[in-house]
Amino acid sequence: MLDGKKLYQSLSVFGSLSLALTIPWIVFKVCRAVCLKRNYHALMRKVVVITGASSGLGEALAHEFYKQGCQVVLCARRRQELERVRSDLLRTHPTVPTIPPIIQPLDLSDINSLPSHVEKILAITGRIDILINNGGVSHRGSVIATQPDVDIKIMLVNYFGAVALTKAVLPNMIKNQSGQVVFVSSIQGLVALPERSAYCASKHALQAFSDSLRAEVAAHNISVTVVSPGYIKTELSRNALTGSGAKHGEMDKTTESGYLPEYVASEIGRAVVQKKKEIVVCTFLPRIAIFLRKYLPSVYFSVMVKRAKKAQLK
Ligand SMILES: *[C@@H]1O[C@H](CO)[C@@H](O)[C@H](O)[C@H]1NC(C)=O
Ligand SMILES: *[C@@H]1O[C@H](CO)[C@@H](O)[C@H](O)[C@H]1NC(C)=O
Numbered sequence: 001m002l003d004g005k006k007l008y009q010s011l012s013v014f015g016s017l018s019l020a021l022t023i024p025w026i027v028f029k030v031c032r033a034v035c036l037k038r039n040y041h042a043l044m045r046k047v048v049v050i051t052g053a054s055s056g057l058g059e060a061l062a063h064e065f066y067k068q069g070c071q072v073v074l075c076a077r078r079r080q081e082l083e084r085v086r087s088d089l090l091r092t093h094p095t096v097p098t099i100p101p102i103i104q105p106l107d108l109s110d111i112n113s114l115p116s117h118v119e120k121i122l123a124i125t126g127r128i129d130i131l132i133n134n135g136g137v138s139h140r141g142s143v144i145a146t147q148p149d150v151d152i153k154i155m156l157v158n159y160f161g162a163v164a165l166t167k168a169v170l171p172n173m174i175k176n177q178s179g180q181v182v183f184v185s186s187i188q189g190l191v192a193l194p195e196r197s198a199y200c201a202s203k204h205a206l207q208a209f210s211d212s213l214r215a216e217v218a219a220h221n222i223s224v225t226v227v228s229p230g231y232i233k234t235e236l237s238r239n240a241l242t243g244s245g246a247k248h249g250e251m252d253k254t255t256e257s258g259y260l261p262e263y264v265a266s267e268i269g270r271a272v273v274q275k276k277k278e279i280v281v282c283t284f285l286p287r288i289a290i291f292l293r294k295y296l297p298s299v300y301f302s303v304m305v306k307r308a309k310k311a312q313l314k
Helices: 002-041 056-067 079-092 111-125 148-176 197-220 261-273 284-295 297-313
Strands: 047-051 071-076 102-105 130-133 179-184 222-229 278-281
Touching: 002 261, 047 056, 047 148, 056 071, 056 079, 056 130, 056 261, 071 079, 071 111, 079 102, 102 111, 111 148, 130 148, 148 179, 148 197, 148 222, 179 197, 179 261, 197 222, 222 261, 261 278, 284 297
Parallel strands: 047 071, 047 130, 071 102, 130 179, 179 222, 222 278
Antiparallel strands: none
16 A cells, blocks of 8 residues: 555656656757748748759759759759759649759869859859759779779769869859858768779768868858768669779669668758758668777778678679
8 A cells, every 4th residue: 555655656756757858858849840940941942053963862852952942953964864853843843832943954074164054053043042062973993993084083073073163153152141052972971981992082072171161161151061871772883983984884782772862862951951060861880880980990991801802702
């Protein structure tokens, strides 16, 4: 009887304690959701330039920002594919109040042409609020088997292309004292893998560039977001350049079982809304790799040696 009473008392203490914790937690969650919704609303009518918009993550990003009411500017090499994405956008979200997308074919590796493409965009939209540097190409092959031309090509598209485009867009953002630049890097911008030297190097370079840029443009009210996703189910591995510069042509198993581009695009959307400085979108294993590289490098080095051996045996 006494025990029952004690039990009841401790239960009610426990109950009110957890209530005292739960209510603020719920309030916090609700506030955050309201805030996020308001911030998403702020995306309305923003001009968002997306590179690599003809497929994969870029295409998913186009849908993500278009359905938030942004004016998306789709950039990639293939005009026909951009037109397909544009008509998909117009068809898929007919109920949301949207602004028709614009297409601007461009080749990131032709860095000297990029300023004139930006001028063309500005002539139509008047401003660029958000630039998403997403376009890129991957690499498959050992260092020794990779032609220096391939290293240069990959660096040119993934790194110099993004750098040149950003430089072309920045003056407009500075003039307006507002703007956001997003760089789609990769887990491989944080930890390097064997047989991917050129890709990893280009993404590491992007990370460093972004950190410098972020500090410099903060005074102009411009924010810089770096996104490091793990494997995404796209054509990236199929289109990866091999040592000779040919296309890899296969969908890797890791890519096949990767995240859906729509998921990564919505994570990027949220990071933009919250003006996050960096986000890492990945599963447990890559997180361990990042941790090991930083805090237990010798373990990371020996795991990578094994991985390289396995790749060479194939
Ligand atoms: C400046 O940026 C704000 C916020 O994105 C935008 O609403 C406004 O139209 C921009 N103005 C100019 C002149 O670029
Ligand atoms: C900074 O930019 C945001 C939009 O990105 C704008 O709403 C805000 O007014 C700007 N702040 C200043 C101080 O210009």
